[in-house]
Amino acid sequence: xxxxxxxxxxxxxxxxxxxxxxxxxxxxxxxxxxxxxxxxxxxxxxxxxxxxxxxxxxxxxxxxxxxxxxxxxxxxxxxxxxxxxxxxxxxxxxxxxxxxxxxxxxxxxxxxxxxxxxxxxxx
Amino acid sequence: xxxxxxxxxxxxxxxxxxxxxxxxxxxxxxxxxxxxxxxxxxxxxxxxxxxxxxxxxxxxxxxxxxxxxxxxxxxxxxxxxxxxxxxxxxxxxxxxxxxxxxxxxxxxxxxxxxxxxxxxxxx
Numbered sequence: 001x002x003x004x005x006x007x008x009x010x011x012x013x014x015x016x017x018x019x020x021x022x023x024x025x026x027x028x029x030x031x032x033x034x035x036x037x038x039x040x041x042x043x044x045x046x047x048x049x050x051x052x053x054x055x056x057x058x059x060x061x062x063x064x065x066x067x068x069x070x071x072x073x074x075x076x077x078x079x080x081x082x083x084x085x086x087x088x089x090x091x092x093x094x095x096x097x098x099x100x101x102x103x104x105x106x107x108x109x110x111x112x113x114x115x116x117x118x119x120x121x122x123x
Numbered sequence: 124x125x126x127x128x129x130x131x132x133x134x135x136x137x138x139x140x141x142x143x144x145x146x147x148x149x150x151x152x153x154x155x156x157x158x159x160x161x162x163x164x165x166x167x168x169x170x171x172x173x174x175x176x177x178x179x180x181x182x183x184x185x186x187x188x189x190x191x192x193x194x195x196x197x198x199x200x201x202x203x204x205x206x207x208x209x210x211x212x213x214x215x216x217x218x219x220x221x222x223x224x225x226x227x228x229x230x231x232x233x234x235x236x237x238x239x240x241x242x243x244x245x246x
Contacts, residue, residue, distance in 0.1 A: 011176060017140045017205075019151055026149025028142055031205040046234035053134060074233040077226035078219050082140075082154040084227040090238070096201050103200035104207040110197045111169035115213070 008081040009036055015051060016081055018042075020095070023072040023086035029095040030103040032061070034083065046071050048085060066091035131204040132159055138174060139204055141165075143184075143218070146195040146209035152218040153226040155184070157206065169194050171208060189214035 009016060015033040022029055032050035034042065038058055041049040048069035052059040062068035069087040076083055089095055096103040132139060138156040145152055155173035157165065161181055164172040171192035175182040185191035192210040199206055212218055219226040 012135065017154055019142050019154060021149075021151055026144075028144055028151065028207050030200065031140055031142060043231060043233045046236035070236050070238060071233050072235075074231040075227040076229045076231060077153065078221050078228070079226075080229070082227075083231075084151050098201050103202075104198040104205075105201070106199045106203070108166060108197040108199055108206075110166045110194050112195075113169035113193050115193060 006080065007036070007039065007076070008079060011081050015053070016083060018048070018050065018083040018085055020048060020069060021084065021086050022101075023088055027102055028104060029069075029087075029089070029101065039083065042071065042085070043074060048087060061095075062089075062091060065094075067094055069095070129203065130159070130162065130199070131202060134204050138176070139206060141171070141173065141206040141208055143171060143192055144207065144209050145224075146211055150225055151227060152192075152210075152212070152224065162206065165194065165208070166197060171210060184218075185212075185214060188217075190217055192218070 007016065014035050018032050018034050020029045020032065021027065033053060035051040038049045038051045041058065047060060048071060049058055049060045068090045070090055072086045072088060074083060074085050094101055130139065137158050141155050141157050143152045143155065144150065156176060158174040161172045161174045164181065170183060171194060172181055172183045191213045193213055194208055194210055196209045197206060217224055
């Protein structure tokens with residue numbers, strides 16, 4: 001475990017993205033942004049607090065809906081400019097304001113590459 | 124399936140974060156950033172291309188290492204300012220330049236809240 005020091009907030013005007021993942025099944029639920037204060041509050045309180053870019057203030061997710069995000073584990077990446085939070089969703093378990101579990105509900109068209117080589121093995 | 128139009132590139136100076144998740148087991152492997160051109164190339168080619176903020180150019184992940192990220196599915200979130208890509212990692216299956224599968228290897232200390240109420244049920 002490392003303290004939340006020497007985090008790189010410079011790349012993006014004081015903010016870092018935080019990926020929120022359901023700890024039970026790995027579903028990615030949402031991505032929010034944190035400034036240093038939001039990150040410190042998240043790690044100290046054990047519930048996810050973002051910095052809302054549109055409202056320009058700290059925002060504890062679920063503070064009104066009750067669907068708070070209880071942090072199970074927190075990891076940073078190799079260049080310390082992103083956060084991954086595995087959580088349990090409290091309340092009704094719905095993260096998105098549209099009433100769905102995850103915010104990532106819109107599928108985009110993407111080319112499917114048919115390849116025979118995956119991880120060095122012919123398939 | 125929706126086309127990659129009306130995406131919100133304005134919030135972050137022309138960039139959106141893209142979460143890369145292993146399609147086989149749900150592990151979050153890395154987060155990169157895309158401008159419109161990188162996103163279009165990713166969706167059209169079926170391999171992940173980022174915009175490198177440090178090198179200021181498009182960067183197809185794995186172009187030199189061979190550990191390319193083949194896109195299985197692409198989703199955007201409710202406010203269309205983030206991308207979630209489920210991928211298969213080609214080559215050796217290592218995404219991080221430090222030689223690990225995921226970039227999220229550094230654990231941060233976080234308060235563990237003991238709660239009796241999860242998703243409305245007493246436990």
